[in-house]
Amino acid sequence: MVSANPKLHILPVAGVRWGVAYAGIKSSAEYPSNDLALMELASSSQCAAVFTQNAFCAAPITVAKNKLASIAEQKNSSAIYLLINSGNANAGTGDEGYRAAELSCQLVAESINCDAQQVLPFSTGVIGQSLPVEKIQAVSDALNASLSTDSWSLAAEAIMTTDTVAKGFSRTMDIDGKSVTVSGICKGAGMIRPNMATMLAYVATDAELDSKDLQELLDHVVQCSFNRITVDGDTSTNDACVLAATGQAGIKLDNKHDAWHEFKSMLRLLFVDLATAIIRDAEGASKFITIDVKGGRSSAECLQVAYAVAESPLVKTAFFASDANWGRILAAVGRAGVEHLDVDAIEIYLDHLLICQQGGQASTYDEQQAMKIMGQQDISVTIDLQRGSVDERVWTSDLSLDYVHINADYRS
Secondary structure (H helix, E strand, O other): OOOOOOOOOOOOOOOEEEEEEOOOOOOOOOOOOOOEEEEEEOOOOEEEEEEOOOOOOOHHHHHHHHHHHHHHHHOOOOOEEEEEEEEEOOOOOHHHHHHHHHHHHHHHHHHHOOOHHHEEEEEEEEOOOOOOHHHHHHHHHHHHHOOEOOOHHHHHHHOOOOOOOOEEEEEEEEEOOEEEEEEEEEEOOOOOOOOOOOOEEEEEEOOEOOHHHHHHHHHHHHHOOHHHEOOOOOOOOOOEEEEEEOOOOOOEOOOOOOOHHHHHHHHHHHHHHHHHHHHHOOOOOOOEEEEEEEEEOOHHHHHHHHHHHHOOHHHHHHHHOOOOOHHHHHHHHHOOOOOOOOOOOOEEEEOOEEEEEOOEEOOOOOHHHHHHHHOOOEEEEEEEOOOOOEEEEEEEEOOOHHHHHHHHOOOO
C-alpha cells in the first residue's frame, strides 16, 4: 500500500477518525493503492457543505445533499460518516448511479451498524463508468476496522486521482485557555475551476459551532479560496467541500465571541493553503501564478478580468515557455468583457516590473528583466484597472505538454 506522505503533518481533531482501504477501483492489484476513505464525525457534530454547480452533478453529490439536508432537518445527533472513493466519479451514470451511491452507503452502514442515512457518499475519478459496488462491499469491514484518529495523511492519499502529492494542513489557536485545532485535506489537479456554491475537500475543527454559523463560515472561506482557483476552466461534476465541527475542544464559538474573527481568519488561511496546494500540483504544471486585479468597480468585473487572463491558453503557454509575451495578457484583459474600459488607464505588472501603460509597452519596460521573471516558478501578474476600489485575486498554473499527455491518456 502507499505509505503516508512524510511531508504531511496533519494534526488529529478530537471527534474525527479516518479509515482507508484498497478496493481496486482506482488501480490494479499489481500497483495497489488505497482508494476508499471513510471519515467518522462523532455524535453531536455539526456538518456543513458546498457542492458543484455543474448541472450534470454526479449521483453521489445529489445523494449526499439530500442526506445532509435530512440530518439537519431531523436534528439527528448520531455520528456521521463520509464515504469517499477515488478512481470512479459515478457521474453520467443515470439511475444506476443513484442506486450504486445508495447501496454503497447501505453496505458500509451495515458494517458500522448505523443507519444508512448517516453515511454520505462522495466519488472522484473517471466520468461515465459504473461504480463497482461489489468492490466496496468486499472491503467494507476492513474499512471500518481501520478507523483511527491518526489517519488523516492516509486519507489524503486515498482520495487522490491524478494528484502527484497528498494535500493536507493543520492550524491551531488558543481560545479562553484551550487549544482549538482545524485540520483539512483535499484532492484535485485537473478539471479545476470550482464553482461551489475534480476537487474534494474535508475540513474539521474541534470547536463547537451551530449549523447556521458553520454554513455561513464555510460559504465565506470557500469564496476566497477554492472559488478563486482555476487550472483549466472546467468545473467538475463531483466538486464538494465539507466543514465539520465536533465541539470536543470545549469551546463554543459564534459571531459574538471575542475570538470569532481570529478563528475565521485562521480557517480562511487553512482553506487558502489547501486551494493553492491544488494549483501547485496542477496537472503538468511548472508555474504557480497569482493574478491580482486592482482598482475595479466591482468584484464581478475584477474576476472577469482575472479569469480571462488565468484561463487563456495563449497566456498559459507563454508562462510555460517562460516567454515574456505580454501582448497576450493585454489581449486577454481587453476581451474580458468589462464595459467602458479605459485601456489607456490600465497598468499591468509582472511581479514589480511595469510592462504595460497608456495602452502599450511601458517606457521603463526591460525585456531581460521580464524574461528573468517568466523563468521563475512563482510569478505574480498585477492588473490595475484604475476605475474603482475593489481588488480580487485568482491563482492559476501554466499549460504544458504534460497536461495534454495526462488528459489524453486519462482512461488508458
